[in-house]
Amino acid sequence: MRRAGAAAIAPQVELLARDAQAEAEALQGAALALLQYTPEVALAGDGTVLLNVGASLMFFRGPRALGRRVAATLRALDLRVTLGMAPTATGAWLLAHRPGRRAPRRTLTLPTLARRLDALPVALLPEAQARRDWLDDIGCHTLADLRALPRAGLQRRSAPELLQALDAAYGQAPELYRWIEPPPQFARRIELMDYVEHTDAVLAVARRLAEQLSGWLSARQLAVRRVVLSLEHERGRHARPPAEVELALAQPVWQAPQILNLLREKLARYTLEAPVIAVALLAPDTVEQPAASTTLFPEPGGTAADHARLLDLLVARLGRGQVRHACPVPDHRPEAANAWEDAQAPARRPAPLPALLDRPFWLLDPPLPLKLSGHRPQYGGQALRLMRGPERIESGWWDPALTVRDYFVAEDEAAARYWIYRERDAEHARWFLHGLYA
DSSP states (O other), rough: OOOOHHHOOTTTOOOOOOOHHHHHHHHHHHHHGGGGTOOOEEEETTTTTEETTTTTTHHHHHHHHEEEEEEEEHHHOOOOOOOOOSSSHHHHHHHHTSSSSTSSBBBOSHHHHHHHHSBBBGGGGGGGGGGHHHHHHHHHOOOOHHHSOOOHHHHHHSSSSHHHHHHHHHHHEEEEEEEOOOOSSOOEEEEEEEESEEEEEEHHHHHHHHHHHHHHHHHTTEEEEEEEEEOOOOOOGGGGOOOOEEEEEEEEOOOOHHHHHHHHHHHHTTTOOEEEEEEEEEEEEEEOOOOOOOOOOOOOOOOOOHHHHHHHHHHHHGGGGGEEEEOSSSOOGGGSHHHEETTTSSSOOOOOOOSOOOOOOEEEEEEEEEEETTEEEETTTOOOOEEEEEEEEEEEEEEOOOOOEEEEEEETOOOOOEEEEEEEOOOOOOEEEEEEEO
């Protein structure tokens, strides 16, 4: 509509100037996101994205399931689209533009496609627009009527592009398209129409970028180990550097839901320092996509990927410094035989562990002094009975924490077991409780 007509019907409507660059960016982002379904994606102009999904149907469990996934991805990009599926690209485009909300827009065979195309108005074919009046005058209203005309006469009275498009739609002529090439590095940015002051709105923009990142990773057969979400603030006199939300992953990922779930946890605990005017997503650390599992049955207790996803979720929710894992240290002293490291730090080779050591589940820090009753250690008002031992540990001569101890496994009247030790080489040997058995 014209500007004056729209303002007359709806005076409260907000009119914006058309931004061809923003439209092109949105279309490019859609094509990039759809690379997760097929490497053959082309931009055909007029807001059209073409996907060659012939080799993807079985992997995505058929045309219906694939269509639903493609539609969900485009909804995540805040795009309203109409999908068409056919053995030919032009046929799929015509079915997508078919008038009527309940008109069938999907077919997988050429005979069915021919029947559905025959019923379409000839004006739907872009190449027929220049000859529309002439076609109406001779009673040619549908594509079936157009096909029935003598080809020699139609070729003389119209442009060659008309017959080429008609043959391409019906699968009688080859179609050639230039598939898009994903960039070597991923760095996508979305400029916002207004100031954003809440992380929920930032997450909605990050969702669009995560879908594009997933398509880029799938096309290049890569996975990402680190993602950086850059939040740009006001420029000019009140300019401030962009804030960065970094997401480090325990295991490489390449699917949008995994990236988005971790960003959601991260942003839920993030406070914006200033209003955001643009959001960018960068993938500075990528690796080759890990090979798919070749086992017939799932691993008991979950796979390594499941464990890594849980670890990433805990780190995003609790903070990187709050999630650690045990790292054995080659030291005989129990309190020094383990170190705690960042759960997402690169794994190092574990120290060799002695075999068949009887160790408790829980160590006390520091050990608890025990009283003696008739030369027997006592805990909780009960005398302990020594079951096994002694196990002599003498270590740490190279540092101030010299350890000279005799360890025993003790038991109380209720058969609860304890790990206790007695000091050696001391004038008055004392007993300590050092561990509790599960």
